[in-house]
Amino acid sequence: MSTATTTTSRFNTGIYHGKLGMWVFLASEIMFFAGFFGAFIVLRDLNIEVFTASAHQLDKVVATINTAVLIGSSLTMALSHLALERGNEAKFRLFLTITIVCAFAFLGIKSYEYASKFSQDIYPWTNTFFATYFTMTGFHALHVIGGIIPMVWMLGKSLVKGYPQSMHHRVEALGLYWHFVDLVWIFLFPTLYLIF
Amino acid sequence: MASGMSFQEIQKSYFKVFLALMVLTALTVAVTTIHFGDVANIVVGVLIATAKAVLVAYIFMHLKFDNKRLRYFVITPMFFFIVFIFALTVLGL
Numbered sequence: 085m086s087t088a089t090t091t092t093s094r095f096n097t098g099i100y101h102g103k104l105g106m107w108v109f110l111a112s113e114i115m116f117f118a119g120f121f122g123a124f125i126v127l128r129d130l131n132i133e134v135f136t137a138s139a140h141q142l143d144k145v146v147a148t149i150n151t152a153v154l155i156g157s158s159l160t161m162a163l164s165h166l167a168l169e170r171g172n173e174a175k176f177r178l179f180l181t182i183t184i185v186c187a188f189a190f191l192g193i194k195s196y197e198y199a200s201k202f203s204q205d206i207y208p209w210t211n212t213f214f215a216t217y218f219t220m221t222g223f224h225a226l227h228v229i230g231g232i233i234p235m236v237w238m239l240g241k242s243l244v245k246g247y248p249q250s251m252h253h254r255v256e257a258l259g260l261y262w263h264f265v266d267l268v269w270i271f272l273f274p275t276l277y278l279i280f
Numbered sequence: 281m282a283s284g285m286s287f288q289e290i291q292k293s294y295f296k297v298f299l300a301l302m303v304l305t306a307l308t309v310a311v312t313t314i315h316f317g318d319v320a321n322i323v324v325g326v327l328i329a330t331a332k333a334v335l336v337a338y339i340f341m342h343l344k345f346d347n348k349r350l351r352y353f354v355i356t357p358m359f360f361f362i363v364f365i366f367a368l369t370v371l372g373l
Contacts, residue, residue: 098347107353114357118364125368144309151305159298162289162340242313256342263340270332273305274325278312 106257110264116189117268120220124275127212138213139280141206143197146276150193151269157186158266165259168252173242176255180239183262187232195227217276227265234258285345297339304332 093100164179199206200212208218218256238255241247247255283300285293308328316324343351 097299099350103346104350104353107350111353114361118357118361122368125365129372144312148305148309152302155298155301155305158301158336158340159294162294166287166291166294190364226340260341263336266340267333267336270336274308274329279307279322279325 097171100253103260106260110195111133113264113268117223117271118225120216121271121275124216124220127216134211135213136280138211138217141201141204142217142241142277143200144277146193146197147267147273150190150197150258153186153190153193153272154266154269156186157183157190158263160166161262165252165255168201168247168249168255171249173247176247177239177242180235180242180255184235184239187193187228187235191225191228195251208243220276224265224268226266230263231258231265293339297335300335304328332333 106160160179164176164183167173167175167179198218206214208215235258238247238258308325311328312321312322315321337354343354
């Protein structure tokens with residue numbers, strides 16, 4: 085298969101196929117998370133007391149720190165792509181490493197939150213609020229893990245063989261995915277922690 | 281990047297967006313201490329989140345710099361998303 089169409093802009097769309105494919109995937113991801121938000125709204129309407137009482141048990145401070153960590157990782161992801169596009173592979177590696185560290189920090193903080201809930205005998209089956217809370221944040225955390233894997237792969241490739249500037253499109257596509265993961269959290273954060 | 285912006289300008293815009301996102305995060309947490317009313321608090325939260333989302337999509341995700349036709353890939357699912365949420369909340373279906 086020729087790779088030309090994956091790295092050069094097409095005359096009819098003005099973008100290369102890799103980016104178009106990622107946007108189509110992200111469009112489907114919007115609908116995937118729409119299901120969760122829809123379920124959340126319906127269940128909240130039916131169990132407003134349970135939802136209000138349970139949401140107040142969540143740790144807002146920790147979640148705010150986690151929001152900042154994820155937004156920071158979005159910045160470094162954007163900077164790492166920009167560096168590679170400019171042909172500065174050392175900076176690309178530096179910013180990609182920071183992004184990976186932030187991603188792991190996010191998962192670590194999330195695990196701490198989960199662990200402190202478990203230690204208070206709060207589980208996904210405790211009530212409908214925590215069922216939706218663990219489902220939504222759990223699927224979001226899976227998306228974070230899904231982002232870490234190609235990031236580590238790219239970093240490894242860059243360290244072993246070098247990452248060519250001509251392949252910066254792949255980093256851009258991964259960046260699109262990563263910013264989307266950040267976007268989902270931007271909506272999850274007020275929905276689960278703040279509106280009650 | 282077919283935007284006519286220099287790398288320095290793009291990098292600067294990334295940092296500006298990051299700062300704006302941090303300020304909006306602080307703001308959305310701060311306003312929870314004020315009680316506007318149950319519905320109003322939700323509306324404020326959603327509005328701030330939407331402002332943050334637009335910044336991320338427009339600058340970090342390059343929608344500002346890319347072919348304008350690409351925006352339909354965001355507008356189309358967002359349209360259905362909003363219809364879906366509107367039906368569940370305002371219409372109470």
